[in-house]
Amino acid sequence: MDLFEYQGKQYFARFGIAVSPGDVADTVDEAVAVAERIGYPVVVKAQVKVGGRGKAGGVKLANDIDEVRLHAGNILGLDIKGHVVHRVWIERSSDIAKEYYASFTLDRPNKTHLGMLSAQGGVEIEVVAEENPDAIAFLQIDPVRGLDVATARRWVAEAELDEAAREQTAQLLVKLYDCYTTGDCDLAEINPLILTPDGNVHALDAKVTLDENASYRHPEWDEFRATETEDPREKMAKEKGLNYIGLDGTVGIIANGAGLAMSTLDVVNQVGGTAANFLDIGGGANADVMAAALEVINADPKVKSIFVNIFGGITRVDEVAKGVLEALARVSISSPIVLRLDGTNAIEGRAILAPHLNERLITEPTMLDAARTAVNLANA
Amino acid sequence: MSIFVDENTKVIVQGLTGSQGRFHGLRNRDYGTKIVGGVTPGKGGSDVDGVPVFNSVKEAVEATGATASFIAVPPKFASAAILEAAEGGIALIVCITEGIPAHDEAVTFNRLVEEYPGVRLIGPNCPGIISPGKCNIGITSGDIALAGGPVGVVSRSGTLTYQALHELSQHGIGQTTCVGIGGDPVPGTNFIDCLAAFQADPETKAVMMIGEIGGSEEERAAEWIKINMTKPIVSYIAGVTAPPGRKMGHAGAIISGSKGTAQAKMDALAAAGVFVCLNPTEAGEKMVEIVKAL
Known part of the structure; x- marks a missing residue:
C-alpha cells in the first residue's frame, strides 16, 4: 500500500523523524x-x-x-x-540550504536491506543514479544486525553530506531504518531531506510503501486504508477480500494464483482478446470466494465473457465448481462463463458442473481452448 | 536421479494438526512420501491418522530420523517454525506459507545463512518440491506429475508450476524433480540453485524454467546459464501483458521501470541461449521437440 505524502509524514513522525509542521x-x-x-x-x-x-x-x-x-x-x-x-x-514553508536524498528498501538479489544516501537530493534519484552514480552512497545492511548510529555516522561522511548536517542526519537515518523495519515498509524514502540555513535537518517529502503482509500487526494502518481512492470495481473487490486489478478489456478473468492469473491475461491477449481485469482468488478458494469473484466481474459493464481458469493445488476444483453453481443461483450473471478446470479434485469438479452446462456455462479442456472460446464470445 | 529429495527422504510436517497441514501432509503420505511425524506444540503424544505428533522439531527428529520438514503454519508463526526446524537438525525445509512479512523473511533468510549454513529452505509461499514417484513435499497434486524424467522443472509461480507439469505429463514427458521456489521477495532457494543441481544431475537432460515479472532473478539466472549450463532450457515468463506499476498478487510481481518486465527477462534468457516461449502450452510443445531429439 502506497501512502500519500501527508500519511508518510505522519508515519515518520511516529518514529521521531522531524517533518515540517x-x-x-x-x-x-x-x-x-x-x-x-x-x-x-x-x-x-x-x-x-x-x-x-x-x-x-x-x-x-x-x-x-x-x-x-x-x-x-x-x-x-x-x-x-x-x-x-x-x-x-x-x-x-522551509528555507533550504541543502537538499539530500535518503531511502531504505529491500535489495532482493543480495537478500539484505539497501540504504541509499546522496548529497544530491531534490531530483529524481533514478536520474542521479544514471548521470552521476558516484553521488549515491549505498549501504548494504544485514537484516539480522540492523543499522547502528556508528555505521550511520560513517555513512553520512562517505556520502559527503555537509558537516553541519552529518550528526543530525546520522540520528535521523537510524530512526528512518527503524520506521522501515519495525514499521514494515517496502520502501521508506525522503527526497528531499533538507538542511535549513539555521542548521536543522528534516524531511520535506515522504514516500512510503507498506508491506500488506504485515498488516496483521499494524492496526494503525486502517486509517491509511480508509483514504485509498480507487477504481469502484477494485473497491468492491477489496471489500470482498479479493485480489483484483481493473483493466480496460472485455474478457473478465478469474484464476487461482498470481502467476496463473497473469498467464491467463497473456494467453487471452495472444488469441486476440483483451482482459477486463486481473483477479487472483488465491489458494483455498471456496464457494463464497468464487461467488464474490463472479459478482465483482458481473458489475463491470465492459465484460462480455468470463474466463475462469483454475488449476487446483490448495484450491480444490470441486469447491470451485460448487461456488460457480452457488453464485449462479444467487446472482444473475450477464455474461457467458467459460471454465477450464484442472488439478486437485478436477474430475469431481467437472462432474458437478456437467449437468448444468449450456451455451452460457461452458467448459473447455485446455487453457488455450478456453481462452479462444472466451475471446470469441467477447468479440462476437 | 532427483535433486534435493529422493525416495528415502524422511519428512515431518510442522502444523500437521491444522487443516492445511493435515490435508496436504496426508496427501503427501498417500503419494508415497515418507511422512514420519508431525509437530504441534502442546499436542505431542497424539497422532493424525496414525502419524505421530511431537511437541518440537527436536523431539520429532530424535524419534524419527527425519531430515526434511514441510511447514504449513500461518504467516505469524512461519519464521519461528523455519528457525526451529534448522535448530532441530532439519537439512531441507519446505515452507508453503503465503503472506509472511518481507522483513521477517529477510531476517530469517540471513539467520539461516549465518547460523545454519548447511540448511536449504524452499519457499516460502511456494508449492513445494516433487520428485515424481519418489517424494512429494507440499501442495502439488501428485497425479499431474509423471515419473522417470528426463526434464527438471523450476518455477517461481505456484499454479504455473502445476500448469508446467501438466503440459509435460500430457505429452508423456516425465520429470526428475520439480521445484516451486515461490514468488516472495526473499526466496530461500533461487533459480540458480536449482539450475546448478539439474546441471549436475545425470538423469536430468533438459530443464523447464517458469518465471514471472518483478525482481531480477531471471536476469541473474540468464547470466549464470550463459557460463555454466550445457543442458537445454525452455522458459516461459508470465506477465507480458501486465500493466506497469501495478502489484499483481504478491511482492514478487512488481514492475518498476523497464527492469523486471517480462520482456526484459525474456530478452536476457534468449540471449543466454534459452528457448523462450509465449505461453505454457508452447513451452510444453517446445520441450517435446527437445526431448525427441535427445
Whole structure:
C-alpha cells in the first residue's frame, strides 16, 4: 500500500523523524484555516500518489491568505496524470540550504536491506543514479544486525553530506531504518531531506510503501486504508477480500494464483482478446470466494465473457465448481462463463458442473481452448 | 536421479494438526512420501491418522530420523517454525506459507545463512518440491506429475508450476524433480540453485524454467546459464501483458521501470541461449521437440 505524502509524514513522525509542521485540507476554507493556524509563508501541496506533481502545478508557495485561497482553489480538483486531487497538505514553508536524498528498501538479489544516501537530493534519484552514480552512497545492511548510529555516522561522511548536517542526519537515518523495519515498509524514502540555513535537518517529502503482509500487526494502518481512492470495481473487490486489478478489456478473468492469473491475461491477449481485469482468488478458494469473484466481474459493464481458469493445488476444483453453481443461483450473471478446470479434485469438479452446462456455462479442456472460446464470445 | 529429495527422504510436517497441514501432509503420505511425524506444540503424544505428533522439531527428529520438514503454519508463526526446524537438525525445509512479512523473511533468510549454513529452505509461499514417484513435499497434486524424467522443472509461480507439469505429463514427458521456489521477495532457494543441481544431475537432460515479472532473478539466472549450463532450457515468463506499476498478487510481481518486465527477462534468457516461449502450452510443445531429439 502506497501512502500519500501527508500519511508518510505522519508515519515518520511516529518514529521521531522531524517533518515540517502542517495539516491536511479538503476544501479551500479548510486550507485557509490551516494556513492561518501554522503561519505564513506556507506551501500548498497536492496529495496524489503519482510523481511529477510540482511540474503539473500541484505544489505552490503562498505568502498570505489570498494566495492560499487562490492556490488551494486551483489545486483541489486538479487532474495530475489521471489522479484527481481531493486533498491538499499545507505546511510551513522551509528555507533550504541543502537538499539530500535518503531511502531504505529491500535489495532482493543480495537478500539484505539497501540504504541509499546522496548529497544530491531534490531530483529524481533514478536520474542521479544514471548521470552521476558516484553521488549515491549505498549501504548494504544485514537484516539480522540492523543499522547502528556508528555505521550511520560513517555513512553520512562517505556520502559527503555537509558537516553541519552529518550528526543530525546520522540520528535521523537510524530512526528512518527503524520506521522501515519495525514499521514494515517496502520502501521508506525522503527526497528531499533538507538542511535549513539555521542548521536543522528534516524531511520535506515522504514516500512510503507498506508491506500488506504485515498488516496483521499494524492496526494503525486502517486509517491509511480508509483514504485509498480507487477504481469502484477494485473497491468492491477489496471489500470482498479479493485480489483484483481493473483493466480496460472485455474478457473478465478469474484464476487461482498470481502467476496463473497473469498467464491467463497473456494467453487471452495472444488469441486476440483483451482482459477486463486481473483477479487472483488465491489458494483455498471456496464457494463464497468464487461467488464474490463472479459478482465483482458481473458489475463491470465492459465484460462480455468470463474466463475462469483454475488449476487446483490448495484450491480444490470441486469447491470451485460448487461456488460457480452457488453464485449462479444467487446472482444473475450477464455474461457467458467459460471454465477450464484442472488439478486437485478436477474430475469431481467437472462432474458437478456437467449437468448444468449450456451455451452460457461452458467448459473447455485446455487453457488455450478456453481462452479462444472466451475471446470469441467477447468479440462476437 | 532427483535433486534435493529422493525416495528415502524422511519428512515431518510442522502444523500437521491444522487443516492445511493435515490435508496436504496426508496427501503427501498417500503419494508415497515418507511422512514420519508431525509437530504441534502442546499436542505431542497424539497422532493424525496414525502419524505421530511431537511437541518440537527436536523431539520429532530424535524419534524419527527425519531430515526434511514441510511447514504449513500461518504467516505469524512461519519464521519461528523455519528457525526451529534448522535448530532441530532439519537439512531441507519446505515452507508453503503465503503472506509472511518481507522483513521477517529477510531476517530469517540471513539467520539461516549465518547460523545454519548447511540448511536449504524452499519457499516460502511456494508449492513445494516433487520428485515424481519418489517424494512429494507440499501442495502439488501428485497425479499431474509423471515419473522417470528426463526434464527438471523450476518455477517461481505456484499454479504455473502445476500448469508446467501438466503440459509435460500430457505429452508423456516425465520429470526428475520439480521445484516451486515461490514468488516472495526473499526466496530461500533461487533459480540458480536449482539450475546448478539439474546441471549436475545425470538423469536430468533438459530443464523447464517458469518465471514471472518483478525482481531480477531471471536476469541473474540468464547470466549464470550463459557460463555454466550445457543442458537445454525452455522458459516461459508470465506477465507480458501486465500493466506497469501495478502489484499483481504478491511482492514478487512488481514492475518498476523497464527492469523486471517480462520482456526484459525474456530478452536476457534468449540471449543466454534459452528457448523462450509465449505461453505454457508452447513451452510444453517446445520441450517435446527437445526431448525427441535427445
